[in-house]
Amino acid sequence: xxxxxxxxxxxxxxxxxxxxxxxxxxxxxxxxxxxxxxxxxxxxxxxxxxxxxxxxxxxxxxxxxxxxxxxxxxxxxxxxxxxxxxxxxxxxxxxxxxxxxxxxxxxxxxxxxxxxxxxxxxxxxxxxxxxxxxxxxxxxxxxxxxxxxxxxxxxxxxxxxxxxxxxxxxxxxxxxxxxxxxxxxxxxxxxxxxxxxxxxxxxxxxxxxxxxxxxxxxxxxxxxx
Numbered sequence: 521x522x523x524x525x526x527x528x529x530x531x532x533x534x535x536x537x538x539x540x541x542x543x544x545x546x547x548x549x550x551x552x553x554x555x556x557x558x559x560x561x562x563x564x565x566x567x568x569x570x571x572x573x574x575x576x577x578x579x580x581x582x583x584x585x586x587x588x589x590x591x592x593x594x595x596x597x598x599x600x601x602x603x604x605x606x607x608x609x610x611x612x613x614x615x616x617x618x619x620x621x622x623x624x625x626x627x628x629x630x631x632x633x634x635x636x637x638x639x640x641x642x643x644x645x646x647x648x649x650x651x652x653x654x655x656x657x658x659x660x661x662x663x664x665x666x667x668x669x670x671x672x673x674x675x676x677x678x679x680x681x682x683x684x685x686x687x688x689x690x691x692x693x694x695x696x697x698x699x700x701x702x703x704x705x706x707x708x709x710x711x712x713x714x715x716x717x718x719x720x721x722x723x724x725x726x727x728x729x730x731x732x733x734x735x736x737x738x739x740x741x742x743x744x745x
Contacts, residue, residue: 527720529672529701534745537562538716539667539699540569543626548572550619550659551580552629552642553597555669559628560601572624574655576615579607596655619655619662627663629656631670631698633685636732638695638707640668641687653690660691672700672729679731681705681712702726704743711735716743 530538536558543549545567551559560571561582571580574596581602584590589600610618618624633641640660643653660666673680681698698705703726704716714734717726719742727734 527702527718527725529718529721530745531701533558533561535669535699535701537745538704538743539628539669539697540564542665542667542697543567543569546570547625548578548618548623550574550624550627550663551595552627552656552659554630556628556630557595557597557599572615572618573601574612574615574619574659576610576612577601577603577607578610578615578618579604581607616655616658619658622662622664624659624663626665626667627659628667628669629659631668631680631695633680633682633687634668634670634695634698634705634707635682635685636707636712638693639685640666640690640695641685642668642690644688646687656690660694665696666691666694667697667699668695669699672702672726679729681730681732683732702729705730705734706737708735713737714740716741718742719744 532555540559540562541564547569549569550572551557563569572578573580581604584600584602595601631640631642643656695707702718702721706713706715712732712734715737
């Protein structure tokens with residue numbers, strides 16, 4: 521195993537690819553702003569996902585090639601996207617009806633903090649100016665499964681995986697899986713389970729970067745993309 525001092529975490533693209541692996545074939549998948557947007561680039565072989573955007577596109581494809589962008593074809597993060605055969609443009613209200621009606625199978629969201637019990641904080645930092653919660657609160661309660669993608673620690677090396685969130689909470693107990701740049705974690709009733717870790721890291725070091733006590737999965741594995 522690589523010396524932990526020299527270990528490098530998964531890239532943003534690798535985190536997105538890992539999140540894509542957790543969506544069943546045929547899922548309706550909503551992607552949040554930031555790293556989650558990259559998930560559209562990764563569809564495991566043999567699977568088909570129907571990507572949904574809050575602003576009214578069902579059947580979103582990957583990002584367009586440079587020069588092929590259509591300024592009127594964007595996702596909820598105002599990034600240019602493409603469509604796939606069978607795509608449908610729907611009213612914003614109908615888009616949220618899908619979300620609130622429980623028709624989204626998987627939602628992949630960025631996170632600032634996640635608690636041991638699966639609470640999510642991803643819309644506001646105390647003291648900072650916020651543009652609003654957007655559709656996050658609807659998504660975490662309407663989607664059948666919520667995957668949070670995030671950096672394992674803050675830029676100041678503070679914990680992002682906490683016993684309790686210190687930022688305003690988007691949803692309580694809503695997170696099904698957490699994908700960070702060094703680990704894959706699953707909130708359960710028994711506690712936070714460490715399932716996978718990036719090459720060069722160790723469960724002991726990851727525990728030191730995680731506030732709640734981790735439960736080590738029986739099939740814990742080191743994953744290299």
